[in-house]
Amino acid sequence: MPIFVLVHGSWHDGTLWADVAARLTEQGHEVHCPTVAGHGPGDARDVSHDDCVASITTYLDEHELDDFVLVGHSLGGSVIARVAERVPDRIRRLVFFNAFVPANGTSVLDNTPLAYQELFPQLAAQTTANTVMLPFEVWRDAFIGDADLARAQETYDLLTPSRCARQPRSRTSRSSTR
Numbered sequence: 001m002p003i004f005v006l007v008h009g010s011w012h013d014g015t016l017w018a019d020v021a022a023r024l025t026e027q028g029h030e031v032h033c034p035t036v037a038g039h040g041p042g043d044a045r046d047v048s049h050d051d052c053v054a055s056i057t058t059y060l061d062e063h064e065l066d067d068f069v070l071v072g073h074s075l076g077g078s079v080i081a082r083v084a085e086r087v088p089d090r091i092r093r094l095v096f097f098n099a100f101v102p103a104n105g106t107s108v109l110d111n112t113p114l115a116y117q118e119l120f121p122q123l124a125a126q127t128t129a130n131t132v133m134l135p136f137e138v139w140r141d142a143f144i145g146d147a148d149l150a151r152a153q154e155t156y157d158l159l160t161p162s163r164c165a166r167q168p169r170s171r172t173s174r175s176s177t178r
Helices: 014-026 049-062 075-086 114-125 136-143 149-156
Strands: 003-007 030-032 068-074 091-099
Touching: 003 014, 003 049, 003 075, 014 030, 049 075, 068 075, 075 091, 136 149
Parallel strands: 003 030, 003 068, 068 091
Antiparallel strands: none
16 A cells, blocks of 8 residues: 655644544555644744755655655645655655645745735744744635634644745756656
8 A cells, every 4th residue: 555645735734634644544554744844833933945845855764765655735735846856766656735836946935826925925024933824814714715713713723834935946856756
């Protein structure tokens, strides 16, 4: 059975995938849900996109993972795209689940709607760590508008501020997956 490595997006940590991981585990899969650098409770937020990528690559090395399905959600898509450039021969498949896949020379921020391209840097400028945390109403309407208010608030309470993703993607090599 394939091994799954599930990479979360902005504002989340590895616990985002708890329900999905439980279902995959019930089906007999080995599942890993690492927390990207700078996204865990209490983590320093002054991390670059390269640091995020390195944290996942290090996790894969430390757990000696090979022949796995690498799944990225939201910001996690940009992370797994770069991880795939670093360890292409170890990945069975890439899955981009509602994810960013910035073109070479563009950042995640460049690929967000124009209103957010303006809002995120404004919010980040108000913090000492260049982090973004959307007000609940904005986040609910943009990201979880189909949930009832209690579920939306419960989910929002799990979020942590994330660094404003301005670092352009720089493709370093040709990647391939099996």
